Amino acid sequence: MIEVCELNKQFGAIHAVKDVSFRVEKGDVLGFLGPNGAGKTTTMRMITGYLPPTSGRVSVMGHDVATESLAARSVIGYLPESAPTYGEMTVREFLRFIAEVRGFRGIEREKRVDQVMERCFLTHVQRQTIETLSKGYRQRVGLAQALLHEPRVLIMDEPTDGLDPNQKHIVRNMITDMGREKAIILSTHVLEEVEAICSRVIIIAGGRLVANSTPAELKQQSLYHNAVLLRLTEPRKDAAKQIKALDKVTQVEKIDSHALRIYPEKGEMILPAVLELARNQKWPIASIHAEEGRLDEVFRRLTATQAEEAAA
Numbered sequence: 001m002i003e004v005c006e007l008n009k010q011f012g013a014i015h016a017v018k019d020v021s022f023r024v025e026k027g028d029v030l031g032f033l034g035p036n037g038a039g040k041t042t043t044m045r046m047i048t049g050y051l052p053p054t055s056g057r058v059s060v061m062g063h064d065v066a067t068e069s070l071a072a073r074s075v076i077g078y079l080p081e082s083a084p085t086y087g088e089m090t091v092r093e094f095l096r097f098i099a100e101v102r103g104f105r106g107i108e109r110e111k112r113v114d115q116v117m118e119r120c121f122l123t124h125v126q127r128q129t130i131e132t133l134s135k136g137y138r139q140r141v142g143l144a145q146a147l148l149h150e151p152r153v154l155i156m157d158e159p160t161d162g163l164d165p166n167q168k169h170i171v172r173n174m175i176t177d178m179g180r181e182k183a184i185i186l187s188t189h190v191l192e193e194v195e196a197i198c199s200r201v202i203i204i205a206g207g208r209l210v211a212n213s214t215p216a217e218l219k220q221q222s223l224y225h226n227a228v229l230l231r232l233t234e235p236r237k238d239a240a241k242q243i244k245a246l247d248k249v250t251q252v253e254k255i256d257s258h259a260l261r262i263y264p265e266k267g268e269m270i271l272p273a274v275l276e277l278a279r280n281q282k283w284p285i286a287s288i289h290a291e292e293g294r295l296d297e298v299f300r301r302l303t304a305t306q307a308e309e310a311a312a
């Protein structure tokens, strides 16, 4: 539903986006990650037709965003960063205005506005001016304007930024529900959000794409993938030494007097071997489990070079 081919954007001397290519299918919720200044917003602006690329091409549901701009934009809903709206308008006035811009008139316009307000839990504030709303509500007005024409493709720039945990939960549930029917791209700095709602992840650093996979595959690249966390009810002096001697164990880290983290060679499953040793030695096990891996550590590793270059 979205095809991005060798996209580049240059702002004078700044090469903000470099040869970025990827596809998004129906049912995908794609998390777009990257450090500050990595090029996420710029890429999203090019996908939505808001900014022309220096080179490369974007097609949305078969429409080239540059040459068939209106057709492409009619199937896209876009929630830009900080959900810009017109503060002096009431919620209803603003959504009515957006409905007209989208070509709806009369009863159809009113029906769309009512439906989208209900969907975004805005009906009770419809007569309030937007500037008097809290940030969470303003963000939901932004989401409502992006959804009003029932787009097949939804692009959202940090949709839960600055929201409290309850509001975040509401917006994440809405995204998960919509994800079944649409192709969604959302940018975020919140890695737990990616794990909670995204089916795919793209990481961009210094304008370049450095990862394109599922959250589970990314976690498999973590140094912690299949690391074993062993906690004993009483310490055993030579436990670390004996574990270190096991096949496919690279390192044993002492967390505290009772707990060890055991790192495997290349993500190998070492849990059964550690468990067998612990049982044979009659160590008093309080808990033992293998870790899945950590997205934050993979993210830091994949983006570290670019971050260092930027700092220099």
Ligand code: ATP
Residues within 6 Å of the ligand: 011, 014, 016, 034, 035, 036, 037, 038, 039, 040, 041, 042, 043
């Ligand atoms: P953040 O996570 O902080 O929102 P981002 O990944 O969205 O960052 P972009 O906003 O896309 O990053 O910016 C990428 C680079 O392009 C940055 O170096 C930024 O300063 C530069 N940039 C973006 N827009 C413009 C512009 N209109 N003119 C000049 N430079 C720009």
